[in-house]
Amino acid sequence: METGYKTPPEKFAAFLKRQKMVFIVAFLGYVCAYLVRNNFKLMSKSIMVTNGWAKDDIAMLLSCLAVSYGLAKFYMGALGDKVSLRKLFALSLAASAVICIIIGFYHTSIAALAVLLVLCGVVQGALAPASQNMIANYYPNRTRGAAIAGWNVSQNFGSAMLPMMVAGMTTLGWIVPGTGHVLAAFVVPAVLVLVCAAFCWKYGGDSPEKEGLDSLRQMYGEGGESNVASEEEQSSLSYWQLIWKYVFCNPALLLVASVNVALYFIRFGVEDWMPIYLHEVAKMEDAHAQMAISVLEWVAIPGSLVFAWLAAKYPNKMARIGAIGLFVMAGVVMAYEAITASGAPNYALMLVVCGVLGALIYGPQLIVNILTINFVPLKVAGTAIGFVGVTAYLIGNMGANWVMPIMADHFGWFWSYVVVAGLSAFAAVGYLILARHEEEVIKA
Structure with a gap:
């Protein structure tokens, strides 16, 4: 690696060791974040049926989590720019586990669930900005995109592990969906997460400088950080001035x-409504629907790793790559709808399509994380991550929670997926517009 000929070899070796450990903490911690975030979503059909609730009730509860999580990503991301990332990450992870356990005992009350899901969203909102910010602070331009892309796979591991854990506990009789006996789906994952939170507290990191190491700029020169703002400008502008200029008034970041x-x-429109959609339209049993979700998540992992490899090979051309993937996604979404609409789909073919969907949902989305960090100074990276996240959850996630069932009830599921395909094409065009700016600010 290029060190700029300023850092002593032993000091650089110590940095590389910490760099690897910080990635492990960020990765494992975010895997665990999903073990205590999607529990209600996964058990939503069982809870809806056993309590006699309507789809609108589930949509409202999912929105409680989405709104609180989206807002929290912004203010928790901003908080992460000011406090210890290590402590914020570990404490928020532990709090998420405790709330998940409580949800397991109060899943028969809409009011209690609404409050608990709001609280869950608040503490979960710190986890993505803090973990990405840790990685950004320890990885230079050449490897930052690949590291962020590799970290992005953690959500696939977490999302895929939870259904498998639930399926295993269902087989053992610990969970009985038909009777509403779902406590283990919340308690067992949460206990594992509490152990991981202790690990993150001990081994997480804030920045090389705070550990007595050299900064990325000192070690890697121009390739240490993106060339969005000079060191002089970052020193002369206040934190709030940097936020205003490079977050709220940054055309590239707004796009x-x-x-x-x-x-x-696209992601939540497909994933969140897959259990209910496959039950109502494809006439599938719960086990088959859960397997489809699991396949989507697991195949997304090698798919995302392909994008991670591309990020390492082409660190300033990820926007173009994302555009190609999203144009393909539009066609795959409509293929998924066509295959399942018959009410008796070819199950093997449907699983293949679900796997392709997983790769094309998560692959282009990890590019957002890379571009967000690359388009702002590292001093305000947490705030930028939170800003991009809050808009996505308040508009994108909530939109999926409400538009998908409304379109399905009034016009049919076909038109719900037409909207998803259309948004895929829109996002592809957005990436094409961002491609030139990416090449200008990232000097690998």
């Missing part, structure tokens, strides 16, 4: 946020 809104609608 990234718009693309992310579309991508979150």
Whole structure:
């Protein structure tokens, strides 16, 4: 690696060791974040049926989590720019686990669930900005995109592990969906997450400088950080001036946020409504529907790793790559709808399509994380991550929660997926517009 010939070899070796450990903490911690975030979503059909609730009730509860999580990503991201990332990450992870356990005992009350899901969203909102910010602070331009892309796979591991854990506990009789006996789906994952939170507290990191190491700029020169703002400007402007100029008034970041809104609608429009859609339209049993979700998540992992490899090979051309993936996604979404609409789909073919969907949902979305960090000074990276996240959750996630069932009830599921395909094409065009700016600010 290029060190700029300023850092002593032993000091650089210590940095590389910490760099690897910080990635492990950010990765494992975010895997665990999903083990205590999607529990209600996964058990939504069982809870809806056993309590006699309507789809609108589930949509409202999912929105409680989405709104609080989206807002929290912004102010928790901003908080992460000011406090210890290590402590914020570990404490928020532990709090998420405790709330998940409580949800397991109060899943028969809409009011209690609404409050608990709001609280869950608040503490979960710190996890993505803090973990991405940790990685951004320890990785230079050449490897930052690949590291962020590799970290992005953590959500696939978490999302895929939870259904498998639930399926295993269902087989063992610990969970009985038909009777509403779902406590283990919340308690067992939460206990594992509490252990991981202790690990993150001990081994997480804030920045190389705070550990007595050299800064990325000192070690890697111009390739240490993006060339969005000079060191002089970052020193002369206050924190709030940097936020105003490079977050709220940054045209490139605003377009990234718009693309992310579309991508979150696609992701949650497909994933959140897959259990109910496959039950109502494809006439599938719960086990088959859960397997489809699991396949989507697991195949997304090698798909995302391909994008991570591309990020390492082409660190300033990720926007173009994302555009290609999203144009393909539009066609795959409509293929998924066509295959399942018959009410008796070819199950093997449907699983293949679900796997392709997973790769094309998460691959282009990880590029948003890369561009967000690359388009702002690292001093305000947490705030930028939170800003892009809050718009995605408040508009994209909420839009998917409400538009998908409304379109399905009034016009049919076909038109719900037409909206998803259209947004995929919109996001692809957005990436094409961002491609030139990416090449200008990233000097690998």
